[in-house]
Amino acid sequence: MTEKVELWRWTESRWTNPNLDWKGKLITSGVDVGSVSSQAVILADGELYAYSNMRTGSDSPDSAMKAINWAMEDTGLKLGDITYTVGTGYGRVNVPFSQRAITEIACHARGGNFMYGPSVRTILDMGGQDCKAIHCDERGKVTNFLMNDKCAAGTGRGMEVFADLLGVSINDVGDLSLDIDEEPQPVSSTCVVYAKTEATGLLREGWPKNKVLAAYCSAMAHRIMTLLERIGIEEDFAITGGIAKNKGVVTRLEKEVGIPIMKTSEYDTQIAGALGAALFAKALVEKGKK
Amino acid sequence: MITMGIDLGAKNIKVVILKDNKIIGKSIVLAGFEVEKSAQQAVDKALKEAGITKDKIEKTVSTGAGDKLAPFYDETKSIVGCDSLGAVFLHPATRSVIDVGAEEGRGMRCDETGKIIDFEVNEKCAAGAGAFTEAMSRALEVKIEEIGPLSLKATEDIPMNAQCTVFAESEVVTMVHNKVSKANMAKAVHDAMASRITSMVRKIGFDKDVVLVGGVANNVGFVYSLNKDLELEVVVPKDPEFVGALGAALAAAGWKGGK
Amino acid sequence: MIANYGYKDGSGDYFIAIDTDKCNGCKDCVNACPYEVLAVGPDENDPLSDEEVAFVTESERKKIKYTCAPCKPKTNRPPLPCIAACKLNAISHSW
Numbered sequence: 155m156t157e158k159v160e161l162w163r164w165t166e167s168r169w170t171n172p173n174l175d176w177k178g179k180l181i182t183s184g185v186d187v188g189s190v191s192s193q194a195v196i197l198a199d200g201e202l203y204a205y206s207n208m209r210t211g212s213d214s215p216d217s218a219m220k221a222i223n224w225a226m227e228d229t230g231l232k233l234g235d236i237t238y239t240v241g242t243g244y245g246r247v248n249v250p251f252s253q254r255a256i257t258e259i260a261c262h263a264r265g266g267n268f269m270y271g272p273s274v275r276t277i278l279d280m281g282g283q284d285c286k287a288i289h290c291d292e293r294g295k296v297t298n299f300l301m302n303d304k305c306a307a308g309t310g311r312g313m314e315v316f317a318d319l320l321g322v323s324i325n326d327v328g329d330l331s332l333d334i335d336e337e338p339q340p341v342s343s344t345c346v347v348y349a350k351t352e353a354t355g356l357l358r359e360g361w362p363k364n365k366v367l368a369a370y371c372s373a374m375a376h377r378i379m380t381l382l383e384r385i386g387i388e389e390d391f392a393i394t395g396g397i398a399k400n401k402g403v404v405t406r407l408e409k410e411v412g413i414p415i416m417k418t419s420e421y422d423t424q425i426a427g428a429l430g431a432a433l434f435a436k437a438l439v440e441k442g443k444k
Numbered sequence: 445m446i447t448m449g450i451d452l453g454a455k456n457i458k459v460v461i462l463k464d465n466k467i468i469g470k471s472i473v474l475a476g477f478e479v480e481k482s483a484q485q486a487v488d489k490a491l492k493e494a495g496i497t498k499d500k501i502e503k504t505v506s507t508g509a510g511d512k513l514a515p516f517y518d519e520t521k522s523i524v525g526c527d528s529l530g531a532v533f534l535h536p537a538t539r540s541v542i543d544v545g546a547e548e549g550r551g552m553r554c555d556e557t558g559k560i561i562d563f564e565v566n567e568k569c570a571a572g573a574g575a576f577t578e579a580m581s582r583a584l585e586v587k588i589e590e591i592g593p594l595s596l597k598a599t600e601d602i603p604m605n606a607q608c609t610v611f612a613e614s615e616v617v618t619m620v621h622n623k624v625s626k627a628n629m630a631k632a633v634h635d636a637m638a639s640r641i642t643s644m645v646r647k648i649g650f651d652k653d654v655v656l657v658g659g660v661a662n663n664v665g666f667v668y669s670l671n672k673d674l675e676l677e678v679v680v681p682k683d684p685e686f687v688g689a690l691g692a693a694l695a696a697a698g699w700k701g702g703k
Numbered sequence: 704m705i706a707n708y709g710y711k712d713g714s715g716d717y718f719i720a721i722d723t724d725k726c727n728g729c730k731d732c733v734n735a736c737p738y739e740v741l742a743v744g745p746d747e748n749d750p751l752s753d754e755e756v757a758f759v760t761e762s763e764r765k766k767i768k769y770t771c772a773p774c775k776p777k778t779n780r781p782p783l784p785c786i787a788a789c790k791l792n793a794i795s796h797s798w
Contacts, residue, residue: 189611189614212618212621212622254750256747256750257747257748257750259748260747260749260750283611283614289704295704295749296704296749297704298704298705298707299704299705299706299748300707301707302710302711303710303765304607304608304710304711304712304765305569305607305710305712305713306608306610306611311610311614312610315610342568344568344712344713345568345569345570345713346570346608346609346610347570347575347579347609347610348547348568348570348575354477355477358477380711380716381711384707384716384797385705385707434750434751437751438751441751566713566714568714569712569713569714607712607765608712644769646769646772647769647772
């Protein structure tokens with residue numbers, strides 16, 4: 155049986171902070187179990203110590219365990235060393251070793267605030283199966299939010315469907331979509347299934363892959379824009395989640411929004427939720443709650 | 445009088461030829477990417493079956509998403525108008541019509557002459573149309589003709605969380621992985637779709653008799669779930685996918701209810 | 704905060720917004736709604752706060768276009784019961 159090449163597989167990753175030692179510090183963790191990806195973040199006295207980012211399997215508790223174990227790999231940490239864990243994301247109630255579940259909206263605001271600093275006021279998170287627009291204050295507390303998780307248009311799954319259709323690895327979609335002479339008309343932005351049919355037609359007409367990808371990234375940027383406009387965009391503006399890594403969507407969104415999007419190269423943008431959860435875990439320990 | 449109705453749907457092109465209110469020819473051809481070419485093919489096929497040449501057609505009405513792409517037509521008419529006209533012709537007690545096509549779902553209320561009183565369309569969302577069952581049969585790895593009968597063998601109800609075709613595909617794949625029975629999943633698929641169509645229809649209300657048309661009406665599993673949700677039995681005419689084209693041909697003949 | 708509950712799909716945007724800073728958890732809106740769309744409880748998006756506020760129940764969030772439809776006839780639309788009931792102007796609908 156031939157191995158089917160899975161082009162939609164984005165690169166899984168883990169990281170340990172080389173400049174930090176966890177011994178003797180308050181260890182808290184956050185686990186974000188999404189419908190598409192799962193992340194685990196470990197903090198030592200509130201500083202980022204380690205994280206993992208991987209595909210969610212068919213079993214939430216199992217994915218949560220795999221994520222935390224991978225984050226702890228080669229660090230000498232054991233589950234028992236973690237004082238408090240907060241679960242978040244779609245599978246947040248299924249994190250067996252967690253003490254509390256907190257919504258992804260609250261966690262993304264906190265995590266975004268940590269990653270981008272106290273000046274960030276608008277956070278856009280494009281997850282695997284949802285799209286969230288969040289306003290927060292300088293402490294990372296939510297002041298306004300809107301989430302759409304009913305429709306694949308504007309979500310990671312939508313992008314994966316397209317990468318699969320065009321036979322392009324998802325990691326390359328962004329760059330390829332920018333490798334064009336002229337910006338094409340966007341495809342229908344309202345339904346991935348119909349956009350796919352449209353794209354198949356365009357390919358038949360002789361459109362090169364890059365142009366089709368450009369048309370889709372453009373449609374996605376537009377779709378996200380209409381969602382953002384509903385609560386407004388206040389500077390500074392940052393993006394978290396998987397699609398933040400897609401230059402094709404980000405550059406087009408930046409153009410539509412008209413204000414620069416904050417960049418972070420230090421952290422994997424997908425860990426924002428788990429990071430926020432780990433920060434809440436620390437706050438809850440300090441508040442004396444268990 | 446000989447008239448022709450052409451329904452250029454999102455997926456299939458249907459043609460009906462009427463002579464003195466009797467169907468003498470019909471055809472259905474996949475629209476594909478070259479719609480005009482396929483439409484011409486459909487027209488030629490129907491003419492052949494009717495045993496007549498094009499010049500014998502006195503009037504043609506076209507309808508559907510691609511109505512202006514028909515090879516020839518005298519008038520266009522809205523698909524909801526054609527659906528209602530066709531439904532009342534086949535079943536005079538019709539007062540509500542539900543049309544579930546490949547890419548659109550529509551609910552209509554009409555009077556005894558087939559004139560539209562109110563309608564609601566669910567467009568641009570694959571989850572309320574045939575595209576949904578197609579995607580699900582692919583995910584379940586069964587043929588589209590088999591998914592209906594398969595769902596009737598279900599032993600229990602499983603709720604489906606996903607509202608979107610793309611998300612539902614992932615959900616189905618996970619359930620297949622967890623060895624959930626395919627019959628039960630097939631039923632879940634139809635229940636989900638029926639509940640969406642019912643919500644849409646409830647928005648304008650419905651009156652007996654309710655007639656179901658469009659390609660998806662051929663799916664016995666969907667009909668079963670829809671009947672449960674509406675709490676009545678919908679009437680499914682023979683060749684439900686041709687009702688739109690039939691209505692168009694009737695409109696061309698100036699039919700206004702009665703016989 | 705302003706909590707927007709609902710969704711966007713091919714046919715439009717359907718969101719119910721609740722201003723949790725204004726809301727005092729009095730439940731007038733919950734009692735006014737004929738379809739159990741609303742409830743009052745801890746603010747799930749402000750986990751460090753203990754105050755109870757109104758929200759759209761999880762089971763209704765993706766259906767509000769249809770559940771709320773009977774309160775929104777096409778012509779002669781009366782004021783919505785939930786909005787009319789709230790003395791603090793904390794609730795609004797986007798459609």
